[in-house]
Amino acid sequence: MDTPSPSSQTPDDASIVAGLRSGDPRAFEAMVRAHVGPLRAVALRLLRNEEDADDAVQEAFLNAYRSLDRFRGDARLGTWLHRIVVNVALGRLRKRESAKRDGEQVQIDAHLPQFHENGMSQRFHQRWTVGADELVSRAETREVVRNTIDKVPEPYRTVLVLRDIEELDTAETAELLGIKPGTVKVRLHRARQALRNLLERELELTGEA
Amino acid sequence: MSEHDHPKGDGHPSCGHDYGLKMKVHGLTCQEISQFMMDYLDSSLDDGAKDEFERHVGVCPPCLHYLDGYKDTVELVRRCGKVELDAEAKKVHGEKHGPPPEGLIMAILAAKQAIDGQA
Numbered sequence: 001m002d003t004p005s006p007s008s009q010t011p012d013d014a015s016i017v018a019g020l021r022s023g024d025p026r027a028f029e030a031m032v033r034a035h036v037g038p039l040r041a042v043a044l045r046l047l048r049n050e051e052d053a054d055d056a057v058q059e060a061f062l063n064a065y066r067s068l069d070r071f072r073g074d075a076r077l078g079t080w081l082h083r084i085v086v087n088v089a090l091g092r093l094r095k096r097e098s099a100k101r102d103g104e105q106v107q108i109d110a111h112l113p114q115f116h117e118n119g120m121s122q123r124f125h126q127r128w129t130v131g132a133d134e135l136v137s138r139a140e141t142r143e144v145v146r147n148t149i150d151k152v153p154e155p156y157r158t159v160l161v162l163r164d165i166e167e168l169d170t171a172e173t174a175e176l177l178g179i180k181p182g183t184v185k186v187r188l189h190r191a192r193q194a195l196r197n198l199l200e201r202e203l204e205l206t207g208e209a
Numbered sequence: 210m211s212e213h214d215h216p217k218g219d220g221h222p223s224c225g226h227d228y229g230l231k232m233k234v235h236g237l238t239c240q241e242i243s244q245f246m247m248d249y250l251d252s253s254l255d256d257g258a259k260d261e262f263e264r265h266v267g268v269c270p271p272c273l274h275y276l277d278g279y280k281d282t283v284e285l286v287r288r289c290g291k292v293e294l295d296a297e298a299k300k301v302h303g304e305k306h307g308p309p310p311e312g313l314i315m316a317i318l319a320a321k322q323a324i325d326g327q328a
Contacts, residue, residue, distance in 0.1 A: 032317050036310060045290065054310070058317045065321055113275070119238025125275040132284040145289040164283060165290030189247040196275075196282040205278070 013077040020068055032061055035078055039085045045161050046089040047096075048150060056092055060085035086166065090158070090176055097154055108153045111194035128205040141203065148198045156191035163188050236261045242272045246279055 012034060019027025039060060043053035064071075064084050071080050114122040135141045152160060155177075162173045163184070170188075174181040200206060237245070242265055248254050249262050266273045 028321055029314075029318055032314055036314055036317070040310065040313070054313050054316075057313065058320055061317050062320055062324065065324065113243050115238075115240040115243075119240040121239045121243075121271055121275075123271070125271040125278065127274045128278050128281060132281040132288070135281075135285060136288045142289045145285050149286065149290075160286065161290075164286045167287075185247065192247070192279060192282055192286075193243070195286065196278050199282055199285065200278060 017071065017073070017077060020065075028061075028065060031064075031077070031081075035081050036061075038078065039081055042082060042085050042166060043089045045165060046086070046093060046158065052092060052096075053089075056089045057085060060088045063088065082166070086162070086168070086176060093158060108156055108190055108194050111152075111197045112190060113193060113197075126206040128200070129207050130203070130205060135203070144202055145199065148195060148202050151198055152191050152194050156187050156194065159184055159187040160191035160195065164192075237265045239265075239269065239272055242266065242269070243275065246276060250280065250283075 012030075016027050016031045016034065020031065036057060039057050040053055043056040043060075044050065047053045047056060060081065064081055071077070113125075116122060135145075149157065149160065158177070159173060162168045162176070163170070168176070170181045170184050174184045177184070242262060245254060245258065245262060249259065252259075254262060266276055
């Protein structure tokens, strides 16, 4: 992520950080109240479970409190907390994924474009009948998009969330997941391809029911 | 022939190429267009590859439509994800979508007090 200049620090965040460093107990509560919403949204996107997300948010705030001396004064508090909650959520996701496999999620290959041996597509892709602007304007479509993102198989979905929603760059995503940048790019591309296919079907975007 | 009548490996009639004999349009196959799509959108293809990509897409409607849908997918993910964030932020401030997570805030503050007590 970017490294904002000191001027990007909001006055509220600046006073919160000063309060935390001086040991003001009210500063911690102010930090929690100011940032719990966005952090919870991030945790929910990654974990897709309210209880797990709340646990991750709590752990993130406590980690932040314990490691306050590592917070650089020129960074944004929200950016720093975002990084911490993503780390916590990914740790929980890894444990969960290794403990069970979601039987409802089909393999990614089923959603990727298929080609003949000569490199020709097996499908004649058609123009979508509705554009992104119109789709985003409909609440029900936004809900379908969010639900469809959840159908992208792991580990592709997590990369999609980190790169295209949380807006982390390739290098940071690779570092957080402990994989190579090239692997991040491959997973992101496959996730987008799978989602394109799923959305086309879910939203009937080519007029084919 | 309509777009629904996609031939099975016979080529794209609208491209004007006989794919039965020559599978590449301007040096790239449809499969390669699919593989290079993200690099193209990230502007990380070199000039030669970028030109080949654009020449292919310019004469191959299926690849053009696939590219447009891919771009719309990225746009939908980015913008719908933000919408979710907005809703969650409103939830915290009690504007709608249920009560703010006061219980969560209290749990976090209690856990922090427990840490302070151990220090």
